[in-house]
Amino acid sequence: MSAERRPLTRRAAAIGGATGVYGVSFGVLSVAAGLSVAQTCAMSLLVFTGASQFAVVGVLSAGGSVSAALAPALLLAARNGVYGLSLVPILRGRLGRRALESQLIIDESTAMARAQPDPASARLAFLATGISVFICWNLGTLLGAAAGSSLGDPRRLGLDAMFPAAFLALLAPQLRRPGAPAAALSGAAIALMLVPLAPAGVPILAASLGVVPGLWWAHRRAPREAPET
Amino acid sequence: MTWAALLGLAAAAYAMKAIGPVALGRRQLPPAVLETLGMLSIPLLAALVAVQTFGGAHRLVVDARVPAMAVAAVLVWRRAPFPVVLAAAAVTAALLRL
Numbered sequence: 001m002s003a004e005r006r007p008l009t010r011r012a013a014a015i016g017g018a019t020g021v022y023g024v025s026f027g028v029l030s031v032a033a034g035l036s037v038a039q040t041c042a043m044s045l046l047v048f049t050g051a052s053q054f055a056v057v058g059v060l061s062a063g064g065s066v067s068a069a070l071a072p073a074l075l076l077a078a079r080n081g082v083y084g085l086s087l088v089p090i091l092r093g094r095l096g097r098r099a100l101e102s103q104l105i106i107d108e109s110t111a112m113a114r115a116q117p118d119p120a121s122a123r124l125a126f127l128a129t130g131i132s133v134f135i136c137w138n139l140g141t142l143l144g145a146a147a148g149s150s151l152g153d154p155r156r157l158g159l160d161a162m163f164p165a166a167f168l169a170l171l172a173p174q175l176r177r178p179g180a181p182a183a184a185l186s187g188a189a190i191a192l193m194l195v196p197l198a199p200a201g202v203p204i205l206a207a208s209l210g211v212v213p214g215l216w217w218a219h220r221r222a223p224r225e226a227p228e229t
Numbered sequence: 230m231t232w233a234a235l236l237g238l239a240a241a242a243y244a245m246k247a248i249g250p251v252a253l254g255r256r257q258l259p260p261a262v263l264e265t266l267g268m269l270s271i272p273l274l275a276a277l278v279a280v281q282t283f284g285g286a287h288r289l290v291v292d293a294r295v296p297a298m299a300v301a302a303v304l305v306w307r308r309a310p311f312p313v314v315l316a317a318a319a320v321t322a323a324l325l326r327l
Contacts, residue, residue, distance in 0.1 A: 014311045035230050042232075046239035049246075051277075056230070056238070066234045077242040079273055084249030086266040088258060091250040098254065102247035107277065114270045158322030161294045164281040165301035165318035171274040172305045180271050187272020188279035195280060196288050203280055210272025211265055218268075 008121065009128045015108050016132030018166060019050065020140040025159050026053055027144020033061035037145045044141035048134065049106055052076040055200055075201025082208055083110040090122045104130025111170035183214025293325035 023044065030040040035057065043053055052073040059069035084105050090113055091098050109130035116122040175181055187210030194203035258266070282298045283289045301318040309317075 011311060018312060018315045039230060039232070039235055043235055043239070046236070047242045049242055052238070052242060060230060066230055069230070070234060070238055073238055074241055077238075077245050080242065081245035081248050082269050082273065084246050085253070086249070086269050088249045088253050088256075088266070089263060092255050095251065095254070098250040099247060102250050103243060105246040105250075107274070110270055111274060114267070156323065156326055158293070158297065158319035158324075158326070160281070161297035161301075161318040161322035162315045164278045164294065164298055165305075165314050166311075167274050167277045167281070168298070168301055169305050169311055169314045171271065171278060174271055174274070177268075177271075179268065183268055183271040184275035187275040190272075191276035192279050192283060192289060195284050203284075204273065204276045207272045207276030208269055210275065211268045214268050214271065215265065 008116075008125055012112065012125065012128035012132045015112065015129055015166070016136040018162065019108065019133045020136030021159065021162065022050060023137040023140020024144035024147075026050065026057070026137075027141040027146070028148065029054070029061065029144075030057045030141075031145050031148050033057040035060075037142075040145040041138070041142055044138050047073075047077075048103060048137070049077050049080055050137070051107070051204075072200035075199065075205060078201070078205055079107075079208075080105050082205075083107075086110065087113060087126065090119055090126060101127070101130070104134060106130070106133065107167065108133050108170070111167070111174075115170065115173050177218075179214040179216070179218030182217040183210045186210035186213045293322040296325060297322040 026044065027040055030043065030053070031037060035043070043056070047053055055072040055076050056069045059072065060066070084102060087105060087110060091101050093101070104126070109126050112129040113122040113126035116125045171184065175184060187207035190209060191203040191207040194206055198206070278298075282294050283291065297318040300321045301314050304314045304317055
C-alpha cells in the first residue's frame with residue numbers, strides 16, 4: 001500500500017512547490033498594492049485561498065476600495081463551499097479534526113482528492129496536498145513580501161499561465177468519467193459567457209450549473225449500455 | 230486594507246469552507262446528492278481553466294496565455310509530469326512576451 005502511496009505524496013509535493021511560486025508572486029503583488037508584510041502573511045495563513053487573495057490585491061492595486069476588493073474575493077471563496085460539500089464523504093473524522101481540515105479545502109486539494117479511486121486514498125491525497133500547499137504557499141508569500149518588487153512583474157515571467165495549466169492537469173484525469181466532458185464543456189462555456197457580464201467570481205460559481213448537462217449525459221447513456229451486458 | 234477587513238474576509242472564507250464538513254458532518258447523504266457533488270469539481274475546474282486562459286478585465290482576451298495553454302494541453306495529453314507542464318506553460322508565455 002505504501003508503495004502505491006508514494007507517487008501520490010510526490011505529486012502533492014509538486015503541487016505544493018508550484019503553488020509556492022504563486023505564493024511568491026502573491027507576496028510581491030500584495031506589498032505592491034499597499035498591504036504590510038504582516039497583513040500579507042496573515043492573509044495567506046488565515047484566508048488561504050489563492051484566487052480570492054489575488055482578487056483582493058488586484059482590485060486594491062488598480063485603485064479600488066476595500067469593499068470593492070472584498071466582493072469578488074468572497075464570490076471566489078464561495079466555490080470552496082461547494083468543494084467542502086463535495087468532500088463530506090471523505091472528511092469523516094471528529095468535529096475538531098474536520099474543523100481543522102476545512103481550512104485546507106482549496107482547488108488543488110479538492111481536485112487531488114476527487115482524482116482518487118477510493119475514499120482512503122482520497123483522504124490521503126486531500127491531506128498531503130492541502131498541507132504541502134499550505135506550507136509552500138505561506139513560505140512563498142513570506143519570501144515574496146520580504147523581497148518586494150525586486151523580483152519584477154510575475155506576468156513577464158509567465159506565472160499567470162501556470163494557473164490554468166495546473167487546473168488543466170488536475171482536470172484531465174477526471175474527464176474519463178461518464179458525463180464529465182459534457183460537464184466540463186458546459187462549465188467552461190457558462191464561465192466564458194459571463195466574464196464580460198458579471199463581477200469577478202460569478203462566472204466560476206455559475207459554472208457549477210455544468211453538472212446539470214453532465215448528469216443528464218451520464219444518465220442518458222446508462223440505459224442504452226445496460227442491455228449489452 | 231484594514232486588519233478588520235482582512236480578518237472579516239478570513240472568517241467568511243473559512244465559514245464557506247467549513248459548511249460541508251462541519252455542519253453536515255458525518256451524516257450520510259443520499260446517492261443522488263453524492264453523485265452531483267462528485268461531479269461539481271469538473272465544471273468548476275474547467276471554468277477556472279477557461280477564465281484564467283481568456284479572462285481579462287470584464288472581457289475575453291487572447292494573449293500569450295493561449296499558446297502557453299496549447300503547449301500545456303499537449304503535455305497533459307502526453308502525460309508529462311506535473312511540474313514540467315507548469316514550467317512549459319510559464320516559459321512559453323514568458324518567451325512570447327519578450
